[in-house]
Amino acid sequence: MKVLVKDKINTALNRLAENSQVYVPVHREGGSRFAPWPTVPGDELALDSLNTMFSPKEVVLPQTEKMYTFAARGQSVEIKETGEERKERVVFGVRACDSKAIAALDEVFLTRGYEDGFYKARREPLIIIGKACTQPGPNCFCSAMGVDPLEPDPVDVIIYDLGDAYGWEPRSERGQKLTQSLGDILADRDFQKPSAGEFQLQVDINGLPEKLAGMFEHPLWEELAEPCMNCGICTYLCPSCYCFDIQVKNRGTEGYRFRCWDSCMYPEYTMMAGGHNPRGSKHERFRNRFLHKLEFFQERYGTSLCTGCGRCIVACPQGINIVSIIKRLQEVELDVR
Amino acid sequence: MSGNCNCENPLVPSIVKVVDIVDETPDVKTFYVTTDNGIPFPVMPGQLAMVSLLPAGEGMFSVSWQAEDHLEFAIRRVGVLTDALHDINIGQEIGVRGPYGNGFPVAACEGKNMLFIAGGIGLAPLRSFIKYCFQHRDKYSNIQILYGARSQADLCFKRELFEEWPEQKDTEVYTTIDRAEEGWDGKVAFVPTYLEEINPSPDNTIAVVCGPPIMIKMVLQSLEKMGFNDEQVITTLEMRMKCGIGKCGRCNIGSEYICLDGPVFNLAQLRQLPPEW
Numbered sequence: 156m157k158v159l160v161k162d163k164i165n166t167a168l169n170r171l172a173e174n175s176q177v178y179v180p181v182h183r184e185g186g187s188r189f190a191p192w193p194t195v196p197g198d199e200l201a202l203d204s205l206n207t208m209f210s211p212k213e214v215v216l217p218q219t220e221k222m223y224t225f226a227a228r229g230q231s232v233e234i235k236e237t238g239e240e241r242k243e244r245v246v247f248g249v250r251a252c253d254s255k256a257i258a259a260l261d262e263v264f265l266t267r268g269y270e271d272g273f274y275k276a277r278r279e280p281l282i283i284i285g286k287a288c289t290q291p292g293p294n295c296f297c298s299a300m301g302v303d304p305l306e307p308d309p310v311d312v313i314i315y316d317l318g319d320a321y322g323w324e325p326r327s328e329r330g331q332k333l334t335q336s337l338g339d340i341l342a343d344r345d346f347q348k349p350s351a352g353e354f355q356l357q358v359d360i361n362g363l364p365e366k367l368a369g370m371f372e373h374p375l376w377e378e379l380a381e382p383c384m385n386c387g388i389c390t391y392l393c394p395s396c397y398c399f400d401i402q403v404k405n406r407g408t409e410g411y412r413f414r415c416w417d418s419c420m421y422p423e424y425t426m427m428a429g430g431h432n433p434r435g436s437k438h439e440r441f442r443n444r445f446l447h448k449l450e451f452f453q454e455r456y457g458t459s460l461c462t463g464c465g466r467c468i469v470a471c472p473q474g475i476n477i478v479s480i481i482k483r484l485q486e487v488e489l490d491v492r
Numbered sequence: 493m494s495g496n497c498n499c500e501n502p503l504v505p506s507i508v509k510v511v512d513i514v515d516e517t518p519d520v521k522t523f524y525v526t527t528d529n530g531i532p533f534p535v536m537p538g539q540l541a542m543v544s545l546l547p548a549g550e551g552m553f554s555v556s557w558q559a560e561d562h563l564e565f566a567i568r569r570v571g572v573l574t575d576a577l578h579d580i581n582i583g584q585e586i587g588v589r590g591p592y593g594n595g596f597p598v599a600a601c602e603g604k605n606m607l608f609i610a611g612g613i614g615l616a617p618l619r620s621f622i623k624y625c626f627q628h629r630d631k632y633s634n635i636q637i638l639y640g641a642r643s644q645a646d647l648c649f650k651r652e653l654f655e656e657w658p659e660q661k662d663t664e665v666y667t668t669i670d671r672a673e674e675g676w677d678g679k680v681a682f683v684p685t686y687l688e689e690i691n692p693s694p695d696n697t698i699a700v701v702c703g704p705p706i707m708i709k710m711v712l713q714s715l716e717k718m719g720f721n722d723e724q725v726i727t728t729l730e731m732r733m734k735c736g737i738g739k740c741g742r743c744n745i746g747s748e749y750i751c752l753d754g755p756v757f758n759l760a761q762l763r764q765l766p767p768e769w
Binding site for chain 1: 501502503504505506507546547549550551568570571572573574581583584585586587705730731732734735737738739740741742744745746747752766767768769
């Protein structure tokens, strides 16, 4: 068995960065996120804290991403694709909730008829080093959403916090290769896998998608949506929210098209030219977000789109708590039809 | 990566040239587009394509006719992109990508009487199917077309509507406008009212409906009253779209995406979805 002694983390990351773009969790400007290694001055590795404020989804789905340039001259137009250069990428320290979210993104961007070329160029060469979670935070509820915090998946290597070192366990062929490339930076040592701690937050989602299918027009949605300000922070911090807009940046008739994160919380998201908006009211947008997470995604892809990371609970300025919402929805008694 | 690539990446458009522009109404123009090598991609009736004129924007439109050597888009001027499109001239290059969506069930409708019901620009997507039926005339039985617009001036595809289509075998065309006006001696009625007057038989008939949401809802009620069952009624929906390939999120109704699973649904399928269209 291999371990990475904590004193050697920088050495290991430097070695990986020789051939790959490496991303690590860092504390930055009062928050935390996944950022390229080596980090910029002021950043501090955030391996020991729980979830980063921003999820690692930006490694595969950046907040903004150039798609193609265009140049119009007279009546002619030229278009050039400007996608990311394909190169090996390693993301270090991904927790099970965020790993499960990447699995959901894979379903969206790589299946159902079309492969998204921009996503694929970032995702395919990506090696994920997952970190087993042993101490659930006060807002963590991944186990309730069917995620095993000790078993990030998909993953190429799993690391276990042993105190002075990380237990290192390759889980894929690419993980094996990566392990070999670290050579003597890793030490030989037997270790016992730690066990998971107690979750403070529990919720029962058994039968929830089926139940929600009959609750679209339930009056409870208006009540639940009442405090929501449609600020969208839940959607930006969510590791599995993937909705995007495509916009243009131009100077005169030249410029580029880029995509950027969008949010179903905003009226413009569904507003059509001419003014018709199928989700024109707050509670319709709120309902769509929760049903997408808890019912629609399940129906389409066979898995929940909430992985229980708890970021939206922490960030919501109005204290909206998805666990409480699930509980309220589960409490509703429906007439048996 | 070469310029003007016929891109493997489905989000990147390829370039076509506008070879003709037809003024249909004061706010609708039909754009004929093609490339030096013919149509940019094959399209079936009822399918969609993303049309872009940069930097103004990109939007999803139904293809209103898939000719052998060009595609036609009938586009109403309602926003930033369509304003810009209405200002271009013949010869302009624009972007297109597609085809998207399921299209009309042209094969399943063979042997049926076809009843097309449209309001305003809603005739644009239906036209692709109407013209397809005429192109394959023997495969379809009687054809009835009911079309209404706000005024005479707002009727799209006038030459086809008044000259070409009524001349086709076993075909009846009913045209109506919302309010009486000088120079119009035809029908004055809303589409659902006129439909109930015509009272078409549901026997072996498929009704295809498109128009403003309120018209669609009223027409669906009328058809139900006349004895059409949910499998006999087809409509085509629209939503705001950005990607066209079921990824960007916004065009969902429940767990279905209009761009990918639609835009064409029969009423039985629609009833399975949340009433959010």
